[in-house]
Amino acid sequence: MTSNTTRRPGELAFTLFLAVVSLFLLWTAFGISGFEALSSPGAVPMATTFAMLATALIVAVKTARRPAAADEKLGRDVLPPLVFVFALFLLAYALLLKPLGFLPTSALFLVGSVKILSGRGWGFAVGVSALSLLVIYVLFRIVFTVLMPAGIVPEGEILQALRGLFGAGR
Amino acid sequence: METLAAFFTVWADPKLFALVAVGTFAGIYIGAIPGLSVTMAVSILISFTFSWDVNPAIALMIGIFMGGVYGGSRTAILLNIPGAPSAIATALDGYPMAQRGEAGEAIGITTVMSFIGGFAGIIVLAVAAPVVSDFALSFQPRDYMLLAVLGLLLVGSLASGSLVKGIFAGALGLMLGTVGMDPLTFTERFTFEIPLLQSGISFIAVMIGLFGVSEALTQLHQIDKAAVRQSIDRIVPSWSTVRKHLPLSMQTSAIGVFIGALPGTGGDIAALLAYDHAKRVTRNPERAFGDGAIEGLVAPETANNAAVGGAFIPMMTLGIPGDAVTAIMIGALFIHGLNPGPMLMVEKPDMFWFIVGALVLANFCMLLFGLTGIRLFVKIVEMPRAVMVPLILLLSVVGAYAVNNSITDVYWMLGFGVFGYFLKLYGYPLGPIILGVILSRLLDDNWRRAIISERESLPAFFHGLVTSPLSLVLFLSVIFIFVSQTPLWKRWRRGRTGPARPPAEPGEPEDATLS
Numbered sequence: 001m002t003s004n005t006t007r008r009p010g011e012l013a014f015t016l017f018l019a020v021v022s023l024f025l026l027w028t029a030f031g032i033s034g035f036e037a038l039s040s041p042g043a044v045p046m047a048t049t050f051a052m053l054a055t056a057l058i059v060a061v062k063t064a065r066r067p068a069a070a071d072e073k074l075g076r077d078v079l080p081p082l083v084f085v086f087a088l089f090l091l092a093y094a095l096l097l098k099p100l101g102f103l104p105t106s107a108l109f110l111v112g113s114v115k116i117l118s119g120r121g122w123g124f125a126v127g128v129s130a131l132s133l134l135v136i137y138v139l140f141r142i143v144f145t146v147l148m149p150a151g152i153v154p155e156g157e158i159l160q161a162l163r164g165l166f167g168a169g170r
Numbered sequence: 171m172e173t174l175a176a177f178f179t180v181w182a183d184p185k186l187f188a189l190v191a192v193g194t195f196a197g198i199y200i201g202a203i204p205g206l207s208v209t210m211a212v213s214i215l216i217s218f219t220f221s222w223d224v225n226p227a228i229a230l231m232i233g234i235f236m237g238g239v240y241g242g243s244r245t246a247i248l249l250n251i252p253g254a255p256s257a258i259a260t261a262l263d264g265y266p267m268a269q270r271g272e273a274g275e276a277i278g279i280t281t282v283m284s285f286i287g288g289f290a291g292i293i294v295l296a297v298a299a300p301v302v303s304d305f306a307l308s309f310q311p312r313d314y315m316l317l318a319v320l321g322l323l324l325v326g327s328l329a330s331g332s333l334v335k336g337i338f339a340g341a342l343g344l345m346l347g348t349v350g351m352d353p354l355t356f357t358e359r360f361t362f363e364i365p366l367l368q369s370g371i372s373f374i375a376v377m378i379g380l381f382g383v384s385e386a387l388t389q390l391h392q393i394d395k396a397a398v399r400q401s402i403d404r405i406v407p408s409w410s411t412v413r414k415h416l417p418l419s420m421q422t423s424a425i426g427v428f429i430g431a432l433p434g435t436g437g438d439i440a441a442l443l444a445y446d447h448a449k450r451v452t453r454n455p456e457r458a459f460g461d462g463a464i465e466g467l468v469a470p471e472t473a474n475n476a477a478v479g480g481a482f483i484p485m486m487t488l489g490i491p492g493d494a495v496t497a498i499m500i501g502a503l504f505i506h507g508l509n510p511g512p513m514l515m516v517e518k519p520d521m522f523w524f525i526v527g528a529l530v531l532a533n534f535c536m537l538l539f540g541l542t543g544i545r546l547f548v549k550i551v552e553m554p555r556a557v558m559v560p561l562i563l564l565l566s567v568v569g570a571y572a573v574n575n576s577i578t579d580v581y582w583m584l585g586f587g588v589f590g591y592f593l594k595l596y597g598y599p600l601g602p603i604i605l606g607v608i609l610s611r612l613l614d615d616n617w618r619r620a621i622i623s624e625r626e627s628l629p630a631f632f633h634g635l636v637t638s639p640l641s642l643v644l645f646l647s648v649i650f651i652f653v654s655q656t657p658l659w660k661r662w663r664r665g666r667t668g669p670a671r672p673p674a675e676p677g678e679p680e681d682a683t684l685s
Contacts, residue, residue: 008595011596018338039621039622039626044344044610044613044614044617044618045359049345051341052338052342055337055338056338059332059334086386086387086390093567094581110560113563117390117393117556117557118554119556132557132561136568146218148568149571
C-alpha cells in the first residue's frame with residue numbers, strides 16, 4: 001500500500017507518464033469534434049480526458065513534493081524480478097496460444113510457473129500442473145463448452161473418439 | 171401469481187437450484203481465499219457463461235456474489251487476512267477470538283448473522299425496488315447523469331482515501347468506455363484509425379486484466395507467506411447468543427441496506443460503519459472491541475450481507491451499479507440482452523422476482539455451507555500461492571479469450587493487467603475504472619440528451635437543475651462529496667473539532683487482501 005508521506009521508487013515517473021498520456025488523449029478528444037457543440041460526440045471525451053490530465057498533474061505535484069522512500073528499491077519493492085519474469089511468461093503464453101494450442105501452451109506455462117514459484121522438484125510441478133489442467137479442461141472445455149485454440153493437438157478428433165468409445169459402450 | 175411463479179422458478183428447477191448452490195459454495199471459497207476476490211470470480215465467470223441462457227448464468231453469479239461476501243470472514247477470523255474487503259472489520263475481533271481457540275464459535279455466529287443480514291437486505295430489496303423504480307420513471311436524463319457522477323465520486327473518494335486518484339481512475343474508465351464508434355453519430359472516438367478499435371475495447375478484457383492479472387502479479391510479492399493452522403471446535407451458536415445480539419443485528423442490517431443502496435458504496439464501507447456503530451451503542455461488551463468482542467463480529471457481518479440486497483436496488487431500478495461487483499453484474503445482464511433500469515421492472519418483472527428468489531436461495535445455501543465442511547475448508551484455504559497464482563493467470567487468459575474467441579482481447583487483458591499492477595502499487599483504486607467503463611455510455615447519452623433538450627444552452631440546463639427538487643438534491647450531493655474530500659474542507663473541520671481521531675480507513679479494497 002502506498003504511504004502518504006513518502007514517494008515510492010518510480011512513482012513520479014509513472015505519474016508523469018499518466019499526465020503525458022492524458023494530455024495526448026485530451027488532444028485526441030479535441031480532434032473528435034472540437035468545440036462544435038455541447039452535445040457533440042467529443043464533449044464527454046474532452047471532459048473526461050481533461051479531468052484525467054488535471055488530476056494527474058495534481059498527483060504529480062504532490063508526489064514530487066514528498067521525500068523518496070529510503071527503505072524501498074525499484075528492483076525489490078516495485079518491480080521484483082519475479083513479477084518481470086511472469087509478465088514475460090504471460091506474453092509468451094499469449095503469443096504461443098494460437099499456434100501451439102491451449103493444452104500444450106498451458107501445460108508449459110503451468111509447469112514452468114509452479115516450478116519457479118514453489119522451488120520444489122519437477123515431479124511436483126508436473127503433477128500439480130497436470131491435475132489443474134485436467135480440472136480446468138473438463139470444467140471449461142466440456143462443461144462450459146468454451147472453445148479454445150486447438151493448435152497442434154487434434155482435440156476435436158480425440159473428443160470425438162472418446163464420445164464414440166462411450167457411445168459404443170452403451 | 172406470476173410474481174410468485176417467477177420467485178419460485180429457481181426453487182422448482184433442479185438445474186437452477188443446483189447452480190445457485192454450487193455458486194454459493196464456490197463463492198464461499200473464492201471469497202475466503204486471500205487473493206481471489208468475488209469481483210475477479212464474477213468477471214472471469216461472465217466470459218464463460220455468456221453463451222448460456224440468462225437464468226442459469228444469473229443464478230450462478232448470484233450464488234457466487236452472496237457466498238463471496240460471506241466467505242471473506244472465514245480467513246479474517248482464522249488467519250487475520252480478510253479474504254474480501256468487506257471482511258476487514260471482521261478480522262478486528264474475529265482473529266482475537268480465534269487466538270483464544272474460539273474460532274468455531276466465531277465462524278458460527280458470523281454465519282448466522284450473515285444469514286440474518288442477508289435476509290434483511292433481500293426483504294428491503296423486494297419491498298423498495300418496485301417503489302424506487304416507479305419513482306425512477308420520472309427521472310430526467312440529467313438526473314441519471316448526476317447519479318452516475320455521484321456514484322463515481324463516492325467510489326473514487328471512499329475507496330482509496332485520495333480523491334484525486336479516485337477521480338483520475340473514474341475519468342480513465344469513462345474515457346475507455348467511449349473508445350470506438352459513437353452510437354449516436356457514428357463518429358470515431360479514440361480509434362486512431364485502427365479497425366480493431368472501432369468496436370471499442372472489450373470491457374471484460376479490461377475487467378479481467380484489472381482484477382485478475384494485476385492481483386496475481388501483486389501476489390508474487392509475498393509468495394512465501396505461509397498459512398497458519400487452526401483447530402476448529404463447536405460451530406453452531408446457541409439460540410441465547412443469537413437472541414442476545416438480535417437487536418444489534420437489526421440496526422446494523424439497516425445500516426448495511428442503506429449503504430449498499432447508495433450508488434457507489436458497498437459491503438466494505440457498510441461493514442466499517444456498522445462496526446463503528448456497534449462500538450458506540452454497546453455499553454458493556456463481554457470483551458473489549460478489538461479483543462474479541464462478539465458484537466464486533468455481529469455488526470460488520472450483518473451489514474455486509476445486508477448490503478448485497480441493498481446494492482441490487484440501484485442496480486435493478488436505475489441501472490446504476492453500487493460497486494465493482496454490481497457493475498460487473500450489470501455488464502452480465504447487458505451481455506444477456508437485458509437492460510437494467512426502471513424499464514426492466516416494467517417490461518420484465520419476472521426477471522426481478524427471479525433474482526429475488528435466487529438471492530433467498532443463495533442465502534439459505536450460505537447458512538448450510540457456512541455451518542458445515544469447515545475442516546475441508548481449512549485445507550483448501552491453505553493452498554500454496556505457488557499453485558494459486560499460475561492458476562489465476564491461466565484462468566484470466568482463458569476467460570479473456572473465450573468471449574470473442576479473439577487473441578486481441580487477450581492482449582488487451584494483459585496490457586490492462588500490467589497497467590493495473592502499477593496503478594495498484596502507487597495507490598490508485600481500480601474499482602472506479604470499471605465503474606467508469608460501465609457508466610460511460612449512460613453518462614454520455616444522458617448528458618447529450620439533457621443538453622439537447624435545453625437547446626444547447628448551459629444557463630437553461632442549470633435552471634432546470636436548480637428548479638427540479640430531485641436534480642437539486644443530486645447536484646448538491648455531488649458538490650458536497652467533492653468539497654468534503656478537499657484538503658481545505660478537511661482543514662476547516664479539524665479547526666472546528668480540534669485534533670480529530672483518524673477516520674476509519676476504509677482501506678483499498680484490492681489491497682485489503684494483502685495487508
